[in-house]
Amino acid sequence: MSRTRIALAVSAAAVVLAAAACAPQPESDTGAAASGSPDCTANSPGLHKRGQLTVATDSPAYAPWFEDNTPSNGKGFESAVAYAVAGKLGFAQDQVKWVVEPFAHSYAPGAKNFDFDINQISVTPQRAQAVDFSASYYTADQAVLTLDDSGFAKATSLGALKDARIGVQVATTSYQAVLDQLKPSRQPSVFNTTNDEVNALKNGQIDAIVTDLPTVFYLAGSELDNAKIVGQFGYAGGTPEEFGLLLPKDSKFTTCVNQALGALRSDGTLAKLTSQWLSASANVPELKP
């Protein structure tokens, strides 16, 4: 029976080793002084890296939110908003560092490598259980895009789109919006990127794309030359869709970012940036059920 004993000893040793290897990491205490107001300066200990603001977004970063897939150029709505927030917090242009954060990874548990993530992320109560959200910086409506020669180009109501083959992008709230509002007779197709959606539309694999209005405007203007914006519809029975900045759960910086966004809203900067980068939606017909 000595073999059994050896085996037992070996496995016990393995368990001990594993336990030693997996010893908990010491929690770094980045808590600001427990006074009333959080430290919102460029040297705040709550930052991912002191002295710089680390901002994340996914790659590829699409227009009209970013331009040329280069978030650091300050062009595109979300790039401009990020720099405006940074400015309000007291960071210079060159103190803002951009990192790539795939969407599906942005809500992973554990340490994050950014201060906030700006990636057209809709705020929902369910999502807020996993991460922190800032206040809203944009209110998005869903819109329907099809081709000129499509049978659905003249649709004036959501009901008229019932039999269309709809394409949406994965991880967007558009998918749920289509199911709840359009109630399509066929299952929507779900694509990884906007590019795949556009290709499927050109190939005739789907009849229409549903995504947020600014993206639809951009696609109709630059990606497709025979596109037709059918109309827009509000989501979830009238509650608009709000985009927020994503921060790590219980981040020390959430209140700071919210203060900055509040200031940008009250001094009119947000409104200015919205009209500068995102087309006016006034002339797009509203689709009713």
Place this chain on the structure above:
Amino acid sequence: MDLGKTAAPQRPVTSPDDTYRPSDREQERQRFRRSRKRRHTWTATLCTLVAVVALGAVAVASPGWERVDSLFLDGAELRAAFPELLRGFWLNIQMFLIAEVLILVLGLLIALVRVTRAPGLQPLRLAATVYVDVFRGVPTLLLVFLVGFGLPALRLQGTPSDPWVLGVIALVLSYAAYVGEVLRAGLNSVHPAQRNAARALGLGERQTLRHVVLPQAVRNVLPPLLNDFIALQKDTALVAVLGPLEALRAAQIKADYDFNYTPYLGAALLFIAVTIPLTRFADRLQKRAAQRTWAETGR
């Protein structure tokens, strides 16, 4: 030997007669073996339990366990996602079953072409070799993209536009190359004497292939064939990039909508539920094949 008509005395071969009783020593041996087996089983069970409990304790005692628990093991989330996952998984199963049949046919064709010897068939052999080289070298995901977005873009009459059909075509193209190679190895593993013997008995070329060579070839490579099919079962998830809602995509939608990874776990469980029986089956076949070979060599 045929004892049908002869009145030779029947020797009991299979059933021992009732008077047989193992000797005391034999019974002692059997008792010892039984008790040893019992003891080993208990020890194995105990060790496994201890290991599992220890690992579980390490996980649960870690400081971040609560976050992991709520993000990966959320029962309510799983229950909410499960119907969708099941519906998606049904599509995986369909794709897998259809693709499997087509792959077997195409793979066999490729293997047969590659083992021919006739000089006149050189162009065919060359084509098959190039096919295998190219389609084994290209990442499956790229093939799915090429077929899924490239074929419809050609705007040809009669190209399928259903994304899952296109995905199945891509999988068939990719896996037929693998399976073709496996079957070729099988065909080459049949001893030439078998073929000669069959021809000597007056079987034609085709009959030889059908009744002598192919059965042995397939039997020799059944385990690697099954391995390829298990891999195929998992790779049906790649078709998700073309838009159809299979299990992994359904999980991704739910996970990204609620910021919770539990649906992925549900999808993984579904895949495992199918692949594990297949894997066990492959293992059993392998064991049987090994036993058969040893029995033959020991004869």
